[in-house]
Amino acid sequence: MANHPKTAVSIGPADLKNCVMTASGTFGYAGEFAGFMDLNRLGGIIVKGLSLKPSGGNPPPRIVETACGMLNAIGLENVGLDAFIEKKLPFLKTLSTPVFVNIYGTTIAEYAELAQRLEEIPEIAGLEVNISCPNVKKGGIAFGADPATAHDVVTAVRRKTTKSLMVKLSPNVTDITHIACSVVDAGADALSLINTITGMAIDVETRRPILANITGGLSGPAIKPVALRMVWQVAQKVDIPIVGVGGIMGTGDALEFLIAGASAVQIGTANFVNPKTAVEVVDGIEAWMKANEIENIHEIIGSIRV
Amino acid sequence: MGLSCEGTLLRAVPGQFIMVRLKAGNDLLLRRPFSIHGIVTSRGNPRGIELLYKVVGKGTFRLSEYREGDSLDVIGPLGNGFTISESYERIHIVSGGIGVAPLRFLAMHIERVTGGKVKPQVFLGGRSDADLLCTKEFIDLGLPVQITTDDGSSGDQCLITDPWEVSVSVNPPQMIYACGPMSMLQCIGGIVSKHGLLCEASIESAMACGIGACLGCVVRAKDINEQYKHVCIDGPVFNIQDLKI
Ligand SMILES: Cc1cc2nc3c(=O)[nH]c(=O)nc-3n(C[C@H](O)[C@H](O)[C@H](O)COP(=O)(O)OP(=O)(O)OC[C@H]3O[C@@H](n4cnc5c(N)ncnc54)[C@H](O)[C@@H]3O)c2cc1C
Ligand SMILES: Cc1cc2nc3c(=O)[nH]c(=O)nc-3n(C[C@H](O)[C@H](O)[C@H](O)COP(=O)(O)O)c2cc1C
Ligand code: FES
Numbered sequence: 001m002a003n004h005p006k007t008a009v010s011i012g013p014a015d016l017k018n019c020v021m022t023a024s025g026t027f028g029y030a031g032e033f034a035g036f037m038d039l040n041r042l043g044g045i046i047v048k049g050l051s052l053k054p055s056g057g058n059p060p061p062r063i064v065e066t067a068c069g070m071l072n073a074i075g076l077e078n079v080g081l082d083a084f085i086e087k088k089l090p091f092l093k094t095l096s097t098p099v100f101v102n103i104y105g106t107t108i109a110e111y112a113e114l115a116q117r118l119e120e121i122p123e124i125a126g127l128e129v130n131i132s133c134p135n136v137k138k139g140g141i142a143f144g145a146d147p148a149t150a151h152d153v154v155t156a157v158r159r160k161t162t163k164s165l166m167v168k169l170s171p172n173v174t175d176i177t178h179i180a181c182s183v184v185d186a187g188a189d190a191l192s193l194i195n196t197i198t199g200m201a202i203d204v205e206t207r208r209p210i211l212a213n214i215t216g217g218l219s220g221p222a223i224k225p226v227a228l229r230m231v232w233q234v235a236q237k238v239d240i241p242i243v244g245v246g247g248i249m250g251t252g253d254a255l256e257f258l259i260a261g262a263s264a265v266q267i268g269t270a271n272f273v274n275p276k277t278a279v280e281v282v283d284g285i286e287a288w289m290k291a292n293e294i295e296n297i298h299e300i301i302g303s304i305r306v
Numbered sequence: 307m308g309l310s311c312e313g314t315l316l317r318a319v320p321g322q323f324i325m326v327r328l329k330a331g332n333d334l335l336l337r338r339p340f341s342i343h344g345i346v347t348s349r350g351n352p353r354g355i356e357l358l359y360k361v362v363g364k365g366t367f368r369l370s371e372y373r374e375g376d377s378l379d380v381i382g383p384l385g386n387g388f389t390i391s392e393s394y395e396r397i398h399i400v401s402g403g404i405g406v407a408p409l410r411f412l413a414m415h416i417e418r419v420t421g422g423k424v425k426p427q428v429f430l431g432g433r434s435d436a437d438l439l440c441t442k443e444f445i446d447l448g449l450p451v452q453i454t455t456d457d458g459s460s461g462d463q464c465l466i467t468d469p470w471e472v473s474v475s476v477n478p479p480q481m482i483y484a485c486g487p488m489s490m491l492q493c494i495g496g497i498v499s500k501h502g503l504l505c506e507a508s509i510e511s512a513m514a515c516g517i518g519a520c521l522g523c524v525v526r527a528k529d530i531n532e533q534y535k536h537v538c539i540d541g542p543v544f545n546i547q548d549l550k551i
Contacts, residue, residue, distance in 0.1 A: 025520070025521075026519065026520065027519060028517075028518055028519035032515075032517045032518050032519045033517075033519070048521075056533035056534055057521065057524070057533075057534065059524075059526070060511060060512070060523075060524050060525065060526075060534075061511075061512050062512070062521070062522045062523075062524060063512050063513075063514050063520065063522035063523075064512060065334075065335055065336045067333070068332040068333065068335065069335065070335060070336060070514060072514070072520070072522060074520070074521045074522060077521045077524075077534070220332075220335055221332040221335070222332075249332070269335070269514075271515070271519065272336060272337070272514045272515040272519070272520055273327065273329065273335055273336065273337065274327075275381065275515075275517070
């Protein structure tokens with residue numbers, strides 16, 4: 001086939017040159033990976049979860065490997081908005097790849113203020129709203145666990161931003177499609193799913209939890225079947241683009257998500273295992289399309305046969 | 307274990323580490339950190355690096371199954387090495403168990419850069435004789451070596467910090483380099499601050515990425531404003547006084 005396969009996708013107003021992004025919290029602020037790849041070959045970069053004020057995060061141990069995955073309880077450690085703008089943004093501005101900022105707050109007002117301040121920065125393509133964190137005003141229940149609260153957060157952010165607005169859903173809910181529909185109604189441009197699944201690990205000898213935080217978020221290949229199922233379920237209910245995340249280690253995994261209905265994918269834990277994974281998936285998808293004589297990625301998205 | 311390699315790994319400095327992929331399918335998902343134990347040379351040219359490891363779990367067991375001719379996927383050199391200065395003439399090297407891994411590289415490096423003029427005093431501790439590694443290498447460099455074991459199977463039966471503290475109070479060194487279990491480093495930290503000494507320690511922590519991306523590898527910082535330091539990019543070698551261990 002003579003033509004180069006078309007892998008470009010749009011996530012709301014943001015145009016990505018291909019469908020491969022890097023997941024928040026697993027790719028730092030991108031500079032960490034500059035030695036491993038040409039960052040401009042990626043479809044999108046999502047930086048570490050950002051809050052208004054710097055946050056130190058949880059005490060160690062924060063990570064532990066588990067069967068086919070890992071648990072993390074980083075506790076959303078981040079430099080805070082001001083230091084992000086001063087220290088991290090200058091490098092990100094040099095990239096042609098669209099950058100999304102993953103934001104979180106403990107009140108709706110904090111989410112809104114973050115969205116407002118980031119709106120002023122033209123080099124930021126979009127926001128990814130992390131609604132998996134605890135709502136201090138509602139006794140610490142995650143914003144993402146209740147459709148009405150999730151709706152309130154997204155409505156508040158939507159009022160303050162014209163950028164691409166992606167909402168990251170938590171899998172730790174009874175029915176993810178309820179939250180998804182509620183967030184779409186509030187004006188989201190896209191949904192990304194899934195965040196980590198809450199889990200824990202215990203040291204048998206000491207009978208203590210291995211993580212200082214007791215529980216942590218499970219990621220990696222272990223969660224892929226769950227993520228895939230949720231993407232497939234949500235794809236049947238919403239009309240906006242879905243970005244699939246969870247256990248993608250290579251091209252085959254990414255294709256599964258596209259077939260299930262995702263318009264794009266995010267590479268997370270795999271960045272730690274093989275820092276070149278994301279570009280390898282970019283190349284891998286193109287190669288697979290060529291081999292299967294598929295000209296446009298949209299022929300794959302949601303092409304599941306059931 | 308010796309690994310032949312090219313490029314920047316051959317310019318690694320003592321204290322730096324590598325992340326090794328030992329993956330078997332999706333098991334052993336995360337890379338494991340190992341200090342660089344030495345640079346292998348042939349006819350004066352660097353040709354590879356050496357690792358020294360102790361089997362403590364699945365990953366290190368897998369590493370022990372590698373045979374000559376196998377290839378290993380590594381990332382590195384990573385992190386910051388020990389501060390080496392010509393002005394340090396009285397140096398102590400204090401090691402507990404497998405902590406000797408980066409310290410032997412350090413001793414060889416000091417020997418080379420000072421032309422053998424500076425002879426660090428070496429303190430090696432272990433649970434038993436089998437835990438005392440590299441004793442011969444230090445002796446071959448002409449360094450004075452003091453040995454202790456918990457069970458008395460070699461050297462004095464006490465903690466290595468016991469004879470070391472005596473030595474420190476008799477003739478305080480200008481620099482102390484240390485690596486070993488947390489309990490040993492805690493003890494050293496206390497003595498260092500009591501006597502107002504300078505000590506750099508190589509610290510271990512669980513790691514996922516080794517490059518500053520996951521934020522998993524923290525240790526508590528003494529500066530409350532800073533709260534935590536990241537072992538992979540701020541260390542693994544730290545001024546022991548900067549940490550709350
Ligand atoms: C910067 C750095 C340099 C290191 N250099 C060396 C080195 O040169 N040689 C060497 O042998 N080891 C070194 N280590 C420790 C080494 O990384 C661990 O021993 C290894 O990751 C254990 O992997 P595993 O799969 O065998 O054990 P796991 O299955 O992960 O764990 C098995 C058991 O080992 C314990 N364990 C886990 N991590 C460590 C650790 N960091 N130290 C001690 N016990 C641990 C666990 O608590 C568990 O009980 C270094 C660590 C760091 C952070
Ligand atoms: C160490 C670590 C830190 C993470 N930090 C964040 C974060 O700050 N914000 C967020 O929305 N998701 C965060 N995540 C979740 C990932 O972005 C991703 O949703 C999840 O890990 C599942 O994908 P994976 O299996 O490919 O890693 C983090 C995950 C890991 C492993
Ligand atoms: S090991 Fe990932 S940040 Fe240090």
